[in-house]
Amino acid sequence: MTLAQIATRIAASLGALALVGAGVVVIFATAFSVANSDAPSPPPPPQLAADGQRPPDLVGRVESVWGDQMVVATPGGKRTVALDRQTVVRAGESDATRDDLRPGIDVAVFGAPLDIQTFRAALVVILPPR
Secondary structure, eight states, X not given: OOHHHHHHHHHHHHTOEEEXXXXXXXXXXXXXXXXXXXSOOOXXXXXXXXXXXXXXXXXXXXXXXXXXXXXXXXXXXXXXXXXXXXXXXXXXXXXXXXXXXXXXXXXXXXXXXXXXXXXXXXXXXXXXXX
């Protein structure tokens, strides 16, 4: 099968147009054909609270801290939170450090899931005691 035939079949499966010349393949797809593909749609944008602020991704009590990880007990269960050099730690309006993260304190974590049990923290906010 030639490059032109392969490109034409791929384009046809996408409802697109393929141009082949000098060993270069360009496939043009319309927005309609791409939008209606079977590919999973991107996740929805985070919902904003009434004050326009994004809510935290995790809220819970720190159970343990070691190295670049901490375990946070959340209402949905325990989650491992990965901390890296870019993770910012704050205590209310003040700067804090990883040394301020210790068992028994409540935290709000903003970031992204790495997998079903592990979360990468971009920002950890130490919450005031209850």
